Amino acid sequence: MAERADKTRDVIVIGAGHNGLVNAAYLARAGLDVLVLEKNDHIGGAAVSSVMYEGWTYSNCSYVCSLLRPEIMRDLELPRHGLQVIPYEGGATMMRNGDHFATYYDHDVFREEMRRHSRKDAEAYDHYSTAVMKQCRWIKPLLLRTPPDPTSFRPRDLQELLYLGKHFASLGERDMGELIRFFTLSIADFLDEYFESDVVKAHFAGSGIIGTALGPYSPGTAYVLLHHYMGDIDGSVGAWGFARGGMGSVSSAIAASLLSYKGEIRVNSEVAQVLVENGKATGVVLANGDIIRARKVVSNLDVKRTFTKITDPKDLPGDFLERVTKFKIRGSSGKLNISLDGMPTFNNVPAGHSSLRGDLHFTDSMERMERAYDDWKAGDWSRDPYVDMLLPTQIDPTMAPPGKHYMSVFVQYAPPTLSGGRDWDGPARQQFADTVINQIAACSPNFKDLINHYEVRTPWDIENEVGLTEGNIFQGELTMDQLIFNRPVPGYAQYKAPIANMYMCGSSTHPGGGVMGAPGANAAREILRDLRIHGMDPRQEIEL
Amino acid sequence: MNAPVTKPIHVGLKPTPFIERLRPLNKFESLEYWKGYWSPADYGNAEREYFAIRNTSSVFDLSPMTKYRITGPDTVAFLQRMVTRDVSKIKVGRVGYTVWCNDEGKVIDDGTLFRLGENHFRLCCQENQLFWLSHSAEGFDVNIYDETDEVTGLSLQGPTSCSVLKALGCEGIETLKPFEMRAFPFAGGEVVVSRTGFTGDLGYELWIDPSLALPLWDGLQEAGKPFSGVEPIGSHALDMVRIEAGFIAAQVDFVPADQAIRADRARSPFELNLGWLVAMDKGHFTGRRALLEEQKNGSKYCLVAVDIDGKYPADGSIIYHHKETEVGHITSGIWSPTAKRNIGLASLLVPFGKTMLDDLWVEIYVMRELKWEKLMVKCTVVKAPFFEPARRRATPPLTY
Numbered sequence: 001m002a003e004r005a006d007k008t009r010d011v012i013v014i015g016a017g018h019n020g021l022v023n024a025a026y027l028a029r030a031g032l033d034v035l036v037l038e039k040n041d042h043i044g045g046a047a048v049s050s051v052m053y054e055g056w057t058y059s060n061c062s063y064v065c066s067l068l069r070p071e072i073m074r075d076l077e078l079p080r081h082g083l084q085v086i087p088y089e090g091g092a093t094m095m096r097n098g099d100h101f102a103t104y105y106d107h108d109v110f111r112e113e114m115r116r117h118s119r120k121d122a123e124a125y126d127h128y129s130t131a132v133m134k135q136c137r138w139i140k141p142l143l144l145r146t147p148p149d150p151t152s153f154r155p156r157d158l159q160e161l162l163y164l165g166k167h168f169a170s171l172g173e174r175d176m177g178e179l180i181r182f183f184t185l186s187i188a189d190f191l192d193e194y195f196e197s198d199v200v201k202a203h204f205a206g207s208g209i210i211g212t213a214l215g216p217y218s219p220g221t222a223y224v225l226l227h228h229y230m231g232d233i234d235g236s237v238g239a240w241g242f243a244r245g246g247m248g249s250v251s252s253a254i255a256a257s258l259l260s261y262k263g264e265i266r267v268n269s270e271v272a273q274v275l276v277e278n279g280k281a282t283g284v285v286l287a288n289g290d291i292i293r294a295r296k297v298v299s300n301l302d303v304k305r306t307f308t309k310i311t312d313p314k315d316l317p318g319d320f321l322e323r324v325t326k327f328k329i330r331g332s333s334g335k336l337n338i339s340l341d342g343m344p345t346f347n348n349v350p351a352g353h354s355s356l357r358g359d360l361h362f363t364d365s366m367e368r369m370e371r372a373y374d375d376w377k378a379g380d381w382s383r384d385p386y387v388d389m390l391l392p393t394q395i396d397p398t399m400a401p402p403g404k405h406y407m408s409v410f411v412q413y414a415p416p417t418l419s420g421g422r423d424w425d426g427p428a429r430q431q432f433a434d435t436v437i438n439q440i441a442a443c444s445p446n447f448k449d450l451i452n453h454y455e456v457r458t459p460w461d462i463e464n465e466v467g468l469t470e471g472n473i474f475q476g477e478l479t480m481d482q483l484i485f486n487r488p489v490p491g492y493a494q495y496k497a498p499i500a501n502m503y504m505c506g507s508s509t510h511p512g513g514g515v516m517g518a519p520g521a522n523a524a525r526e527i528l529r530d531l532r533i534h535g536m537d538p539r540q541e542i543e544l
Numbered sequence: 545m546n547a548p549v550t551k552p553i554h555v556g557l558k559p560t561p562f563i564e565r566l567r568p569l570n571k572f573e574s575l576e577y578w579k580g581y582w583s584p585a586d587y588g589n590a591e592r593e594y595f596a597i598r599n600t601s602s603v604f605d606l607s608p609m610t611k612y613r614i615t616g617p618d619t620v621a622f623l624q625r626m627v628t629r630d631v632s633k634i635k636v637g638r639v640g641y642t643v644w645c646n647d648e649g650k651v652i653d654d655g656t657l658f659r660l661g662e663n664h665f666r667l668c669c670q671e672n673q674l675f676w677l678s679h680s681a682e683g684f685d686v687n688i689y690d691e692t693d694e695v696t697g698l699s700l701q702g703p704t705s706c707s708v709l710k711a712l713g714c715e716g717i718e719t720l721k722p723f724e725m726r727a728f729p730f731a732g733g734e735v736v737v738s739r740t741g742f743t744g745d746l747g748y749e750l751w752i753d754p755s756l757a758l759p760l761w762d763g764l765q766e767a768g769k770p771f772s773g774v775e776p777i778g779s780h781a782l783d784m785v786r787i788e789a790g791f792i793a794a795q796v797d798f799v800p801a802d803q804a805i806r807a808d809r810a811r812s813p814f815e816l817n818l819g820w821l822v823a824m825d826k827g828h829f830t831g832r833r834a835l836l837e838e839q840k841n842g843s844k845y846c847l848v849a850v851d852i853d854g855k856y857p858a859d860g861s862i863i864y865h866h867k868e869t870e871v872g873h874i875t876s877g878i879w880s881p882t883a884k885r886n887i888g889l890a891s892l893l894v895p896f897g898k899t900m901l902d903d904l905w906v907e908i909y910v911m912r913e914l915k916w917e918k919l920m921v922k923c924t925v926v927k928a929p930f931f932e933p934a935r936r937r938a939t940p941p942l943t944y
Contacts, residue, residue, distance in 0.1 A: 098549035108580025111672075112553050119690060123674040126803060133805050172807030174648065194675075353552055 009035045011527065012284055012294040013505070014271045014310070015467070017045025018068075020300030021254040021265075022520030023505040023527075025076050028261035030524075030533050035292065036263065037284065039270035039467070043255055045300070046466050046473065047515050049248025049399075053453035056406050057399040058337035059246040060455065061466060061473070063390060063408040064088075064359075066231030066240040067514040068250060071144060072521050076257040083253035087233045087241040088395055091358030093203040094348040094443045101199045101364075102355035118197040128194040128204075134175055135182050136230045136237055141167065143230070143511045143518045146526060147485040147493040183480050185222040188366055198365040205369060206361060206388060209412060211473040211513065213330035215373030216366055220479040227478050227512065240359075242392045246399060250515055274299070274502060276315040281502035296501050296527055300520070302468060302475040303488040303508035304329055311499070320498050323489040327508070328482060331416035331459030331471035332376060336409040336436050339452040343391070343405050344444045360389040362439055372413055379419025381432050385439065386412045405450075411436050416459040416470035424460035432458060474513025475506050484510055495523040503527055557582040560607035561696045561757030569776055576779040581608035584778035591881070594784050596775030597743050598882055598931075600944075601704045601768055603761075604777050606697030606749065612667045612677060616686035619663040626680045626830060627657070628813055630823035634659045639723045639740050643813050643821055644676075649834030650801035650810035652676055653794055654818070656740060658725060666695070670794040676802065680830065696757045700764065701747030701785075703935055703944035704771040709737065709748060711767035718940035720748075731759045742782060744789025746935040771944075787876045788883060790849050790928025792816060797847065797875040797889055811891075812838055815845040846897040847875070849928035852886040853921040855879055856910045863890055864905045867920055871896040874906060883930040890923070901925045 013024045016038035028034045042048060046061035065085050073079065089105040101117060104110040114122035148160030171179060182190070187208025191201045205216045208225035215221075233239040243249045255265060270287040274297055283293035299306040307316060307324045345351050346360075363369050363386045372382035388410040393400045400406045414432065422428050433456040441447045459471025468475060476482055485493045488508040495503050505523035507513035525536045558581045560566075569587055576585040583605065586593060596602040614623065623631040627642040634640040636659050643654045655669030667673070677688045700708065709717045714728040714737060725738035733756050741747035752760050768774030786793065794800055801810035812835060813822050822835060852858050852874075859877035862870055877888030890897065896904065906923045909916055935941045 100550065100552070102552060104555065106555070106580070108558075109553065109555050112558075112580065116550075116553065120674055120678055123672040126672065127675050130803050130805060137805060170807060175807065348549070349552060354555065355552070 006290070006292045008283075009033050009292065009294040011035070011296045011298060012037060012292060013298045013300060014274075014284065014306075015039075015045060015300030015506070016043035016251070016255070016265055016267070017300045017506065018047045018251055018254060018515055018517060019505050019507060019520035019523075020045070020298070021251060021258055022072060022076070022517040023298055023300065023524045024263050025254055025258040025261060026521055026524035026536060027527060028258055028263035029076070030528055030535055032531075032533075034258070034263040035294070036258070036265040037269040037271055037286070037292075038265065038267045039287075040465070041267050043265060043267060044248050044251030046462075046468065047247045047251045049246030052337070052455055053339045055401045055404070056339040056453070057246050058406060058455060059243075059248070059392070059408055060337060060457065061335065061462065062247045062515050063392070063410065064240045065243045065247065065250065065515060066228075066233060066238075067516040068231070069144060069516055069518050069521070070232070072517040075521075076254060078250075078253040078257060081253040081256035081260070083249055084244040085233060085241045086244055086395055087236065087239050088358050088390075088392075090355040091360065092349055092355035093199055093361040093364055094346060095199055095364040098348060100348040100355070101203050102349065102353070103203075103358065104354065114197075114200060117200055118195070121195045121197045121200045124194040128191075131178070131194075132226065132229055133237065134171070135179065135226050138167070138171060138179060139226060139230055139511075142484070143516070144521060146495065146522055147487070147510050149491065149494065150485055151491070182226070183223050183483075184219055186217050186219050187221040187225050188216045188370075190222040190225070198367075202363050202365050202369055203361065205366060206363070206386060209369065209373070209386065210388060210410065211333060211412075212477055213332040213376065213413070213472075214477075214479075215370045217370055218373075223480065223483070224478050227514065231514075231516070242396050244396055244398060246392075246396075247515065254517075271310055274311050274499070276312065276499055279315070280500040281497075296503065296531075298503040298505050298523060298527065299497075300506045302329060302472075302506055303327055303504060304469045304476075305467060306504060306506075307497075315499055317498050320489065320492065327488055328477045328479065329469045329472040329475065329508075330477065331463070332414065333410060333412045333471070333473060334381070334414035334432060334459060334462075335411060335457040336407075336433060337455040337457070338407040338409065339400070339454065340391075340405040340407055340450040341452055342403065342446075342450050343394070344407075344440075344447045344450055346444050348443055356391065357394050358390070360387075362387060362443060376413035376415050379415050379417065381414040381435065382412070383435065385414075385436060387436065387439065388412075389440070409436060409440070414459055416463070424458040429456050429458055429461075432456065475508040476512070478512050483512065487512060495519075495526045560605055561754040562605045562607065562698070562761055564758060565761050566605060566776065574778065578608045578779070579610070583608055584776070586778035586780045587776055590778065590780035590784075593775055593777035593781035594881060596773075596777060597702050597745060597781060597785050599703065600772040601700060601702035601708050601774045602777040602781070603764060603774055604699040604701070604782055606699050609692070609697055610669050610672055611690070611692050611695050611697070612673065613689045613691045614665045614667060614677075614686055615663055615689075616684070617663060618684040618686050619665060622681055622684040622686045623657065623665060624826060624829060625684075626677075628822045628829060628831070628835075630826040631657065632826075636661060637725055639725060639738050641821070643816075643818055645813065645831030645835070646801045646810075647831060647834065648801070648810070649812045649831035649838060650804075651798060651813055651816060651818075652801050654792070658738065666691070668697075671800050671803075694754065696752050696754045698750045698752070698757075698760065698764075699741055699747065700750060700774070701741045701743040701745055703746055703933070704768070705747050706941045707771050707944065708764060708768045708774060711770070712763050721939045722937055731756050731763070735760060742789070742791060743785040744791065744929050744931065744936060745785065745933060746941045783876075784878050784880070787878050787887060787889065788880050788929060788931045790889070790930065792847065792889065793876070797891070811845060811847070812843060814838060814843045815847060817847045843894055845872075846892050846894050848890050848892060848897040848925045849930065850874070850888050850890045850904075850906075851924045851926045852877070852888055852906055853923070854908075854919065855886055856908050856919065856921075857886065858888050858906045858908050858921075858923075861906045861908050863892065863896075863923060864907065864920075865896060865900065866903050867905045871904070880930055885930065887930050889928075897925055
């Protein structure tokens with residue numbers, strides 16, 4: 001059957017990732033008839049939880065929460081729909097010499113710990129924090145605003161440009177320069193301005209490379225660090241937490257909110273193509289051939305996938321398509337999700353130590369971090385990878401049986417395609433996993449014995465299952481050339497595709513990746529604006 | 545199983561050399577958070593402690609105070625470049641209060657410089673400054689060392705403090721002038737006594753090796769017995785007397801410029817009423833160009849002492865001109881038990897506090913039996929200090 005008896009919807013959202021769901025929920029809240037179509041049998045995209053080993057829940061992809069905008073949590077009433085975000089403290093880098101560098105919640109205790117590694121660094125830390133905080137204060141008000149088109153003379157763009165200019169000028173002369181520098185610096189250069197201890201630098205540098213196919217010495221990575229710092233939990237800027245029940249709870253809370261506004265979600269409904277008639281998007285064609293029509297079509301897929309896989313190139317302007325093809329969306333990371341029969345012990349830190357409740361790492365020098373990137377350039381996974389490892393079950397009692405633990409291990413670097421004609425979907429996947437397991441076991445004598453089961457996710461797996469091109473977790477790299485009014489590509493930063501009635505709402509758009517929800521909310525605001533529906537205007541800048 | 549090669553650091557408050565004596569006295573476990581050290585807020589009755597400072601003698605543990613030792617051939621040149629005062633005028637054996645600024649002429653912190661030798665200074669300050677000090681030291685032949693945990697400080701303040709020190713055995717202490725220091729033999733070692741403090745009263749600060757901290761404590765208690773005792777005090781009482789003295793505190797009356805996140809929060813020495821610390825004639829120092837510019841064009845803010853009607857402390861209250869326009873706020877405010885006035889320090893937007901002195905009002909929220917009420921009370925710009933006894937500057941100090 002060519003055309004099912006589906007009525008024409010107000011909006012179809014392609015993809016039930018967190019941004020697609022946020023977008024749909026805002027639109028449904030405004031009274032629109034919204035349908036979300038998801039190719040998988042589950043929703044959430046990269047914000048998912050699943051049971052792969054009886055009794056254990058994995059956060060298969062994204063694993064910690066900080067960036068999800070509090071405005072969205074409020075607007076969509078996510079706490080009422082079951083979302084609980086529990087902050088965690090601690091974290092440590094385990095060093096090759098057997099020592100460690102731990103972070104502590106208490107400022108003065110943390111300073112004492114840094115003093116152990118460098119007296120100067122202990123005192124530099126406050127200056128470093130102030131510098132990062134200044135950048136955060138600048139970027140945060142822009143997250144839930146549509147970037148202006150700097151080449152347009154529409155009153156609205158001029159107004160936004162003026163806002164941006166004023167906002168920039170409010171920094172004061174010195175910090176205006178600092179901001180420009182910050183957006184272009186490497187994380188290594190930025191940290192060098194404050195710290196001398198290698199382990200202190202390596203510990204902080206992690207946030208500058210996570211999810212990015214750049215090394216710590218590559219320009220642009222300082223901004224990536226900021227991207228990881230600009231969230232907050234209950235007003236504590238830069239803090240991270242666990243979504244109780246795993247990251248799937250974020251998606252299910254947004255979905256519940258959407259359903260409460262009478263929106264609809266269909267799983268196992270892959271979109272094969274966006275239907276374009278007379279230059280206007282009019283609906284979608286599903287993989288099974290069904291056609292569903294809508295007044296507006298929104299894609300939550302990354303920009304590359306949207307316009308090279310489910311849009312007919314003939315419907316697109318050539319220059320735009322060319323830029324989309326060149327969009328930097330390089331995979332750089334993989335992941336292991338591990339079911340453990342108990343809490344592993346570590347050589348570097350005693351059992352029960354507070355640092356173990358946070359993010360754990362083994363890369364104790366900038367050199368090791370950069371070398372890990374060298375392997376990626378050569379088309380291989382890092383022999384000595386940078387890992388961001390957490391055991392959420394020390395805090396979240398819902399993800400494993402009592403006394404047992406779930407370990408989430410984010411691994412960088414892993415290239416989207418392997419050199420030498422090797423295929424990720426072969427022995428390489430296991431070899432990659434062994435590299436990571438051996439690295440952990442080198443610091444944890446009982447680790448291997450505790451493993452019940454593990455899931456390995458290479459960039460290839462992430463692309464195949466979640467749909468992220470090359471397995472890039474941010475739907476496109478967060479470098480200056482692809483940020484603000486250049487995200488995803490110049491001229492198209494306002495969530496509108498070059499095809500009438502078609503929009504983009506994924507992390508490929510401003511302000512980018514992480515489980516933030518801002519692209520979805522911003523796109524919803526643009527759609528409502530085009531439909532002349534009020535109730536979602538740009539927010540006032542009030543420091544609350 | 546292998547034990548970790550490095551034991552994790554201690555999580556909790558850091559003890560000071562006096563803790564053995566102080567903890568049992570702190571019956572209500574009332575502590576102030578001071579850089580992670582064990583530091584008392586009060587010992588159960590801040591008023592009694594306050595009156596010890598103004599009536600007899602008080603002791604306050606200064607161990608957590610940040611102390612840097614600065615030595616080397618370029619010490620004076622380095623300090624001349626870093627701080628606003630003319631350091632060459634601080635003679636060996638003397639102490640000078642100063643501030644230091646960033647390149648924009650905004651105050652990073654204030655502190656006291658103890659000149660222990662020709663090329664040997666100790667800098668005592670509130671904030672950690674190693675980062676700024678080591679940056680500022682580039683190109684100078686100096687050594688900067690954080691000696692916070694190696695030099696124990698104890699503040700002895702009050703009208704009887706000179707007599708107590710005499711009884712302790714500090715022969716000739718009565719000839720010590722304000723901002724002078726001198727070493728006295730004590731318990732087989734020595735105690736360095738400086739006539740300095742944060743109270744605006746007669747008082748001394750005692751500097752000693754941590755191993756002699758407890759004998760010093762016990763010695764003072766014994767020596768104070770005939771003089772109505774030596775009372776341990778906490779930070780609450782100290783805060784009251786420093787406001788009476790018109791002294792400012794970092795993080796309270798001003799934001800250290802290197803920690804200010806918002807562009808308009810930092811203040812210059814002129815804006816903190818500390819213009820007298822700026823020696824423009826000494827040659828180049830960090831922030832000088834910006835300060836010259838400010839002298840020419842005028843300051844944006846000012847810090848003044850104010851007398852507020854009524855009895856309710858106005859700490860944190862907003863100040864209005866003509867009860868309408870916001871022109872500043874009270875940075876520190878208390879009821880002064882000695883001056884019997886409601887006093888405060890205020891940050892105001894110039895010309896208010898400079899030429900516009902009339903029609904200033906403070907909005908104070910008071911809770912009367914669980915009901916919040918708003919008061920709009922008059923506020924008058926006055927001259928600090930609010931209390932200045934003659935004994936503070938007299939040498940020898942008058943016998944209490």
